[in-house]
Amino acid sequence: MTNDPAEPLLSVRDLKVHFPVRSGVFLRQTGVVHAVDGVSLDIGHGETLGLVGESGCGKSTLGKGIVRLEKPTSGSVRFRGFDIAPLHGSLLRDMRREMQMVFQDPADSLNARHSVRAIIEEPYIVHKLGTAKQRRMWVDEALEKVGLGSSAGERFAFEFSGGQRQRIGIARAIALKPKLIICDEPVSALDVSVQSQVINLLLDLQQDMGLSYLFIAHDLAVVKHVSDRVAVMYLGKIVELAGADAIYQNPRHAYTKALLAAIPEPDPAQRRPRALLEGDVPSPINPPAGSAFGHRIGHPRYQESIGMDLSLREISPGHFVAADPCCLTEEDFNLVRAGG
Amino acid sequence: MSEPPLLEVAGLVTSFETEQGLLRAVDGVSFSVAKGQTLGIVGESGCGKSVTAMSIIQLLPQPAGKILGGQVLFHGQNLLGLGDSAMRRIRGAKIGVVFQEPMTALNPVHRIGRQLSETFRLHSKMSKREAWDASIEMLRLVRIPSPEERISDYPHQLSGGMRQRVVIAIALACRPDLLIADEPTTALDVTVQAQILDLMKRLQAEMGMGIILITHDLGVIAESCDEVVVMYAGRVVERAPVRELFAQPRHAYTRGLLASIPRLDAPRKSRLATIPGRVAGLDEVVSGCRFCQRMGRTPSTGKNRPPFLEIAPGHWVEACPLCYDE
Numbered sequence: 016m017t018n019d020p021a022e023p024l025l026s027v028r029d030l031k032v033h034f035p036v037r038s039g040v041f042l043r044q045t046g047v048v049h050a051v052d053g054v055s056l057d058i059g060h061g062e063t064l065g066l067v068g069e070s071g072c073g074k075s076t077l078g079k080g081i082v083r084l085e086k087p088t089s090g091s092v093r094f095r096g097f098d099i100a101p102l103h104g105s106l107l108r109d110m111r112r113e114m115q116m117v118f119q120d121p122a123d124s125l126n127a128r129h130s131v132r133a134i135i136e137e138p139y140i141v142h143k144l145g146t147a148k149q150r151r152m153w154v155d156e157a158l159e160k161v162g163l164g165s166s167a168g169e170r171f172a173f174e175f176s177g178g179q180r181q182r183i184g185i186a187r188a189i190a191l192k193p194k195l196i197i198c199d200e201p202v203s204a205l206d207v208s209v210q211s212q213v214i215n216l217l218l219d220l221q222q223d224m225g226l227s228y229l230f231i232a233h234d235l236a237v238v239k240h241v242s243d244r245v246a247v248m249y250l251g252k253i254v255e256l257a258g259a260d261a262i263y264q265n266p267r268h269a270y271t272k273a274l275l276a277a278i279p280e281p282d283p284a285q286r287r288p289r290a291l292l293e294g295d296v297p298s299p300i301n302p303p304a305g306s307a308f309g310h311r312i313g314h315p316r317y318q319e320s321i322g323m324d325l326s327l328r329e330i331s332p333g334h335f336v337a338a339d340p341c342c343l344t345e346e347d348f349n350l351v352r353a354g355g
Numbered sequence: 356m357s358e359p360p361l362l363e364v365a366g367l368v369t370s371f372e373t374e375q376g377l378l379r380a381v382d383g384v385s386f387s388v389a390k391g392q393t394l395g396i397v398g399e400s401g402c403g404k405s406v407t408a409m410s411i412i413q414l415l416p417q418p419a420g421k422i423l424g425g426q427v428l429f430h431g432q433n434l435l436g437l438g439d440s441a442m443r444r445i446r447g448a449k450i451g452v453v454f455q456e457p458m459t460a461l462n463p464v465h466r467i468g469r470q471l472s473e474t475f476r477l478h479s480k481m482s483k484r485e486a487w488d489a490s491i492e493m494l495r496l497v498r499i500p501s502p503e504e505r506i507s508d509y510p511h512q513l514s515g516g517m518r519q520r521v522v523i524a525i526a527l528a529c530r531p532d533l534l535i536a537d538e539p540t541t542a543l544d545v546t547v548q549a550q551i552l553d554l555m556k557r558l559q560a561e562m563g564m565g566i567i568l569i570t571h572d573l574g575v576i577a578e579s580c581d582e583v584v585v586m587y588a589g590r591v592v593e594r595a596p597v598r599e600l601f602a603q604p605r606h607a608y609t610r611g612l613l614a615s616i617p618r619l620d621a622p623r624k625s626r627l628a629t630i631p632g633r634v635a636g637l638d639e640v641v642s643g644c645r646f647c648q649r650m651g652r653t654p655s656t657g658k659n660r661p662p663f664l665e666i667a668p669g670h671w672v673e674a675c676p677l678c679y680d681e
Contacts, residue, residue: 069544070515176633177400206399206571206634211615211627218624233544240617241624259623277549279574281616283597286578291553292546 022096023057024227025081025195030054030090032073032080036300046300050076052251053090055327058195061221063228065242065259067235067274073251073299074231078197081229082114083107095194112142115188119200121180125172131158131183132168138190157186160223161216178209182216189220195227203232214241235278239263244333247271250307251299253327254342257334267330269342270308309341316340328354359431360387361565362411362533367425369403369410371637372418378637380406382589383425383660386582388533391559393566395580395597397573397612401634403589404569408535411567412450413442429533448478451526451564455538457518460525461510467494467521468506474528493524497554516547523554530562537569552579573616577601582669585609588635588645591663592678595670605666607678608646644675652677 031053036046050073058064068074079085081092083099092100099110118124125134135154139145145153155165161182172180181201188196198217202210218241220226232238238245239259246256247270255268266272273292280286293312297303303310305320314320320341327335328351336343338351369381381403388394396404409415411427413434427434429450434442446452454460462470471493472486481489487506494502497520510518519539526534536555540548556579559566568580576583576597583600585593585608593606604610614628632649643654644661654661654675661675672679 069546178633207573207612208399208615208630209633211617212629214617215626215629218626235545236617236619239619239623240621240627243623263619273546277546278619279545279549279552279572279578281574281577281601281618283577283580283601289549289553289578291550293550 023059024062024095025056025058025229026091026093027057027081028055028091028093030077030080030092031088032076032085033088049251049299049302051080051087052299052302053326054248054251054253056246056253056256058227058229059243060194061225061227062244063221063230063242065238065245066229066231066248067233067238067245068248069274070233071299072248074248075199077248078116078199078229078231082111082116082197084116108142112138112191113194114197115191115193115195116197116199117181117184117188117201120204121172121177121184124184125180125187127171127173129171130168131163131170131172131175134172134183135168135187135190138187142191144191153190157190160189160220161186176209177205178212181205181213185213185216185220189224189226192224193226195229197229197231199231200233201230202237203234210237217241235263235274247274250297250302252307252325252337253335254308254337254339255335256327257336261331261334265334267334267336267343267347268308268339269312306337306339306341309339312341314341328352330354359428361390361392361430362567363387363426363428364407364411365426365428367407367410367427368423369406369415369420370423371416371420373638375638379423379640380589380637381410384584384586384589384591385425385663386584386591386594388565388567390532390565391563392582393559393568393580395576395583396567396569396586397571397576397583398586399571399634401588401637402586404586405537407586408452408537408567408569412446412452412535414446414452444478447474447526447531448529449531450533450535451529451531453519453522453526453534453536453539455541457515457522457542458510460522461518463510466507466509467513471506471521471525471528474525478529489528490524493528494521496527496558497521497524499524515543516550519543519547519551520554523551523558527558527562527564531564533565533567534559535567535569538571539568540575541570541572548575555579573612585612588640588649589637590645590660590673591671592646592673593671595667599667599670603670605670605672605680606646607650607680610680644673644678646678647675650677 032051034048035044038045066074080087091098132154135157136150139150158165158167163182202213230241242259245259245262246253249270255271305317309317325337325339328338330336330351340348365385367384370377370379398404410422468490471490475481475486475489491502499505499520540551580597583597584591587608593609611630641648643656643658647654655677661673664674665671
């Protein structure tokens with residue numbers, strides 16, 4: 016593995032995660048879920064990439080595909096310059112030391128029969144690290160780092176509130192001093208006042224440990240707050256990717272615009288009618304042949320988009336958007352066509 | 356006073372019998388809702404907002420849940436004195452209810468048409484045919500595309516947003532005077548949330564019902580309520596018209612909640628304001644100021660409950676000297 020700072024920490028190219036749909040008595044394959052359908056992205060050292068999209072768009076599957084909790088169908092995942100997609104067995108385990116995951120519901124992801132100490136110690140044991148005494152010290156350190164105090168180790172996860180349980184989940188994730196943490200909706204199950212505590216903790220840990228995050232969430236305000244760059248995902252594909260400020264202040268893709276317009280205005284004095292996006296995310300089993308979002312909104316240029324290369328193009332430095340005639344203004348579409 | 360408000364809750368106390376003894380989930384809650392108005396109840400999990408709603412319609416888990424005191428006046432009539440059968444006639448007909456998770460509110464083995472027309476048949480003298488037609492009309496009203504076909508679907512065939520529309524259709528089928536919506540959009544995507552809130556607003560304008568909207572989401576409150584009740588640990592700590600509450604929050608808890616939501620216009624990666632500690636469990640709460648308890652300080656009113664004062668017209672605050680900012 017290299018540590019070349021010029022190379023991004025994580026580099027995903029054309030990643031696909033497809034699931035077979037089986038039905039009938041003989042469970043014959045009758046279709047394919049295109050959960051992640053050709054995603055490319057980079058995450059730099061110490062960087063947070065936010066990933067937003069509606070439920071069912073494939074954002075969780077993408078996170079799992081990266082850490083290999085789901086097996087990618089094709090594509091490459093380079094971590095520190097090393098292609099990890101074909102790894103298995105002990106090599107995969109070694110790689111996972113540096114790549115951890117924090118889940119939405121800490122109650123589901125923490126073993127209720129183990130003490131908090133056992134939960135956090137487990138990664139060290141799996142990776143055969145340290146003596147019992149050293150491990151004890153490390154667990155205490157991890158607990159201190161997430162603000163729980165070492166006395167929490169002797170209790171069980173269910174004795175804690177939701178926010179504290181998420182701290183336990185984070186303590187376990189940072190135990191092996193990883194480089195990258197995939198946070199899958201880490202705060203969406205928490206109350207607002209607790210949510211802000213956990214966000215602050217994640218920001219502090221990033222500073223202290225130089226962590227990179229892939230931060231998956233549906234709350235656009237939370238994502239903006241923690242991210243350096245943001246990727247917007249729709250039906251298995253990234254449709255726009257840019258600096259966090261750029262994507263919120265100057266969105267180019269119609270879907271990004273629709274998502275932003277749907278955020279409730281937190282000031283009743285500025286109440287405005289929300290622009291409504293009709294319909295739901297279409298099924299990833301038989302995705303539309305052309306522009307998926309153009310299909311949803313019944314765009315007149317949808318037919319034209321079939322067979323067209325709708326991949327991401329750089330519309331301005333660092334700002335990428337799908338070259339989709341249904342989802343860009345005429346001007347932007349001509350711009351990306353000319354540039355690409 | 357010319358006409359009594361649509362709903363008036365006064366000094367409501369609801370408790371649960373548990374192994375730790377009798378726990379007060381709702382401890383003296385008062386508010387009112389007028390016709391055509393939306394009242395928001397906001398608070399963190401365990402603050403008693405859902406139990407308040409369940410107390411109004413008397414659907415508390417039995418036998419543990421008990422209403423110990425107070426009044427729930429609906430059109431001036433105290434619902435708490437009513438028997439089960441009288442209450443059943445009011446629920447569904449006069450008061451509609453929408454819960455968070457539409458999949459649990461709908462019966463998975465019946466077509467939505469049957470579930471919807473059942474409501475009509477239960478509360479009016481419609482024939483099967485009439486109820487079926489009325490159901491199609493109702494689905495059209497909540498903007499379900501091609502309702503004549505969708506009416507024969509089972510709940511699992513619909514998306515989350517469509518299911519919530521069906522639940523709203525059932526709740527509004529009998530044109531109730533009051534709709535209680537408990538976290539109606541929490542399980543939904545932000546785009547679908549916008550659709551559902553918009554739908555509720557339009558139906559309210561059309562039918563003129565009062566709405567109690569229970570949520571933990573201050574953005575939803577800001578957008579759709581006229582008046583807001585902020586609950587903390589079973590009590591109302593602040594109550595005000597929505598604009599005033601957001602512009603001039605006076606209780607430390609309300610301020611803390613408002614400050615801790617990340618805003619799109621805040622600098623990225625800055626530290627967010629937090630409220631230290633956590634919500635106390637019902638078995639741990641004190642009789643004095645409960646927010647002081649959370650902040651880990653001795654309440655200045657000691658064991659006495661702080662007074663609930665009207666500090667400006669329609670703006671009420673639980674006036675603990677340490678938590679209330681004059």
